[in-house]
Amino acid sequence: MNAILAVANKEFHDGMRNRWILSICIIFAILAIGLAYFGAAAAGKVGFTSLSSTIVSLASLAVFIIPLIALMLAYDGVVGEDENGTLLLLMTYPLSRWQLLLGKMIGHGAVMAFSTVVGFGSSAIMIGLFSDSTSWGELLAPYAVFILSAVLLGWIFIAIAYVISTAASEKSKAAGIALVTWFVFVLVFDLGLLGMLVSTQGNVNETLFPYLLLLNPTDIFRLVNITYFAEQNLTGLLAIAQQAQFSITTLFAGLLVWLALPLALALTLFNRRGL
């Protein structure tokens, strides 16, 4: 246990030292406060808009940026230590591979969670302080759901980054694969589904099709935040999910499965990796 915490502690301190935590906090805070204040600029208004539209637009931006940050943070977790020679050294210590990986997960996970809570939380505080139309009470639950799902999304992509990191033989390759992975999850997958809809002229199995969205954690994340504000008019791909009516609990369970699977896969690959 001590060894796991030692690794986690080092990763978290590395995050502070190389300004990762600070940068992520600032990015998230600017994003969240900016969207809250200027979100209605397109409609010719400036000032705090409705909470639901703030969070929904925040979610649709966060879905791009959180996976990217998480992948960048953790893609070199294993392959980087290997290239450094420190992986070989660590394995001669009383530390098993799963302990090293779990320690890194906790450390990187804490970096992500801390930055998300502080970054996005700061916009909640801004809205609470300066918005006339939104009270503290109204603010709490939506932001809690949003931040919790954002943290989970970050953790999922950290776990996916470890899969890449344990499978890749070189750091530069891992970086390339991470970029492609991001592209696939964030853009290609949805485009593929849309393409399917268009080419079949909407003639798809209506009960089955929404479940395809569960195959992509970024879509689950968006569903969580949209489902919470059910009064929003859904456009685009996510509209099809309305037919399925996933509950928030189901969606969170889906995110947890998405966290467990890549972590297990990363561990399996790590155990097979030669030194």
Next chain:
Amino acid sequence: MSDTTTIVELQKAEKQYQNVTAVHQLDLTLRQGEVLGLFGHNGAGKTTTIKLILGLVSATSGQVQVFGEDPTQSEARNLRRKVGFLQENVSFYDQLTGLEVLQYFARLKNVPKNSCLGLLQQVGLYDAAKRRVKTYSKGMRQRLGLAQALLGEPKLLLLDEPTVGLDPIATQDFYSRIDQLKQQGCTVILCSHVLPGVEKYIDRALIMGQGKLLAEGSIHDLRQQAHLPATFHLQGNTLKLPEHLASKAITDPQGARLDVELRDKMNTLQELANLPGLENMDIHLPSLEDLYTHFIDSHNNQEAAQ
């Protein structure tokens, strides 16, 4: 513990990577307090042997036992507290200071943090403890690696190319440190290309080539096995050698060079000492380097003959 405790035992250990045999049927027994030199050129199987002993790779066939247990088993993980390792080309976390690196490894090994500064002082890094590793020279990194290997007073120390990048004085310090550890009952495996001056500090040498054991034993044993001559360098303008020696000598205007068998060394020495006209005499015994070259060459010749 008595002096005869076996620390490391390899029985016909063999390691294959795909189609390459990195270590071929290696037998090795190492007792407590022994210092073993493991020599061979690149790809000779030194590093694989070390990895087998550390339990980083498992043997394809044969047995490896360290402290009486199979080092690849997870139950043996606690034994790793008693093992120190310094790898070749060590490179640490550049953004941390030397002290922070050592404290991280100390925590992983469950060694009290406050022993770290003392260790840094022992390897001569006390003044650089608060500086980032990024600013360290190669020799300083090597010394930090050594401090790391010495964490928790290990009973078995495996050092891969430990003196690479060290200046002569630091190398000397390093060897006297090894001597101290040996006195405390620590078993040491020094793995290296041949190093000048290492003979004095090792009890036994093991010379490897292409995964095979070429020769093993103390320097004395190896000299016997190799049948290499002792070389006398004689100086003197008016030097006149006795007839039976003159036939073997290569003479030049300043003196002569004479190769004699090791067992004739003392007789020849007495004979030469009283020789008129002898101004100076150097005796060169086959060094580890000569022995190494000899065993590698004879192995290569055998290969070529087949």
